[in-house]
Amino acid sequence: MVIRQLPDDLVNKIAAGEVVERPASVVKELVENALDAGAKRIAIATAAGGKSLIRIEDDGHGMDEDDLRLSVQRHATSKLADDGLDDIRTLGFRGEALASIGSVSDLSIASRREDGPSGMILTVKRGQIDGPRPHPMNRGTIVEVKSLFAAIPARLKFLKSDRAEANAITDVVKRLAMAHRNVHFVLTGSDRQTLNWPAQSGETAVQSRLAQIIGTDFPQNAQEIAFSRGGIVVGGLAGLPTYSRANTLNQYYFVNGRSVRDKVLLGAVRAAYADFLHRDRFPVLALFVAIDPAEVDVNVHPAKAELRFRDPGAVRGTVIRAISEALAAAGFRASSSVAQSALSSFSVPQSRGEPATTATGFAAPQTEPLQYGGDTPATRSYAAPQPSHRQYFEQFDAPSARMEDVSPQPESANGLDYPLGVARAQVFENYIVAQNGDALVLIDQHAAHERLVYERFRNQLRSGPIASQRQLIPVVIELPEEDCGRLEDAAEVLARLGLYLERFGPRAVAVNETPALLGQTDIEGLIRDLADGLAEWDSVAIIEERLDAIIARMACHGSVRSGRRLRADEMNALLRDMEATPHSGQCIHGRPTYIELKKDDLERLFGRR
Helix, strand or coil, rough: CCCCCCHHHHHHHHHHHHCCHHHHHHHHHHHHHHHCCCEEEEEEEEEEEHCCCCEEEECCCCCCCCHHHHCCCCCCCCCCCCCCCCCCCCCCCCCCCHHHHHHCCCEEEECCCCCCCEEEEEEEECCEEEEHHHHHHCEEEEEEEEEECCHHHHHHHHHHHHHHHHHHHHHHHHHHHHHCCEEEEEEEECCCCEEECCCCCCCCCHHHHHCCCCCHHHHEEEEEEEEEEEEEEEEEEEEECEEEEEECCCEEECCCCCCCCCCHHHHHHHHHCCCCCCCCCCCEEEEEEEEEEEEEEEECCCCCCCCCCCCHHHHHHHHHHHHHHHHHCCCCCCCHHHHHHHHHHCCECCCCCCHHHHHCEEEEECCCCCCCCCCCCCCCCCCCCCCCCCCCCCCCCCCCCCCHHHCCCCCCCCCCCCCEEEEEEEEEEEEEEEEEECCEEEEHHHHHHHHHHHHHHHHHHHHHCCCCCEEEEEEEEECCCHHHHHHHHEEEEEHHHHCCCEECCCEEEEEEEEEHHHHHHHHHHHHHHHHHHHHCCCCCCHCCHHHHHHHHHHHHHHCCCCCCCCHHHHHHHHHHHCCCCCCCEHHHHHHHHEEEEEEEHHHHCCCCC
């Protein structure tokens, strides 16, 4: 087989396969060029999802005749001050985009410098260059791409529907607009609704731009990130754990103004939210990382969608610390979306025979009538509650709390002035009804106390081994032999958590001491749960890395259980403890621990407003 030199048009088409994946790739390259040219306003227009038309107009520096002629040549760029690739400070630098786009479409570029006598236009029709020639226009550049992939049917048939391609373009422009909030973006076209995002400036520019794009409720349910360490600066907004989604589509990552999908950043975010979200829920956040360009390689992917950090460990640790501090600053806050979901589930009774309607006006689903008597959830007796966290939860016998059981509290700094208010009642032996100055607050006592116990575990662990209490008689628990082996191997780590156990024959373990924070917990249930966790992780070597997961399991067993009757002073003590504990707005599984319904919302629900 003879080696031969490929013709230029074929080389460009091959390069286009790497750079121009779909219409959204074209938009990304062209808008990045406009940003590098110092544009303050960028208008994007598309048709047929970008397949028939992409038009980008900017008010940047523009190009003269010589620059315009060079711009469509391969590996010609103005983005590199020298020949080094270790200090990239622009979005585009490869010099392949325009040449590649011109080889698979009908391309026209019109441009004018501010000091130029007139504009110039150049066209490229599937690799054939015509111009430049004079063209009247204002300062800036206008790029039009028509009939993308028309000459390459094999590529064209792999594109998705017009709507899907238009949505991909929208996502690209969203990310670029988030990273460059001082630029005015306009996105129009026959295949979409017009989007107009004016430039933002000042101290609230990040929040304002993210509100424009993600929605006004996101900044209201997020904490600002502002942290720096070792030359790495992390900013942005981190959504509250209760403001989560079922996928990662609402996570945005930027490094030095470039939108990326990086495994280091993804892993750091997962680690930072590990204590607050269940495995099938994902946070909403916009993360901006600024780092010395020499410490990051952006040249590892043709489309510049990926990068490589020189010290990924330092970046990961800094991002985790930044998000953790932001979430800690949120205190006991829970997202407002929780209250909105609660309000929408209320139903308004109608006349007999008509279906009830919810607060949103939709018909409520019909349910089977309640059955009284027998072994139903409403009548089934609960197991005797075990005491836990003896600081303020003590074993006691009392009738089930009703509204009149809770004595009135003074409406002063000791009551309604507290953020979570004062307890008024306990219902279903699990939910505390409280009132503050302008809202009704519903608290899940088990979820709330679970978070409190977990945070106390973590605080004690930071200062040394967790305090334990010795069992009068060791508790012997029979387990499968493989579970006993895993627990025996993990005994040293568990001892740091205040849980001392030892092997007791081939198929049993003896528990001698338990963490004092758990009180008189269900020891057998706790040990079986820990054994299940060790089996799931399948490696004793990673137990040190999973201490938080072990603490979470222990906290769940040590928290006040559903069905536990509480006195008024115990309920109020729980509320005060929540207010003083970071992250208490959600349990360790990511569920909200309380819902706050404003007085105005309740009045609207009852038709008073």
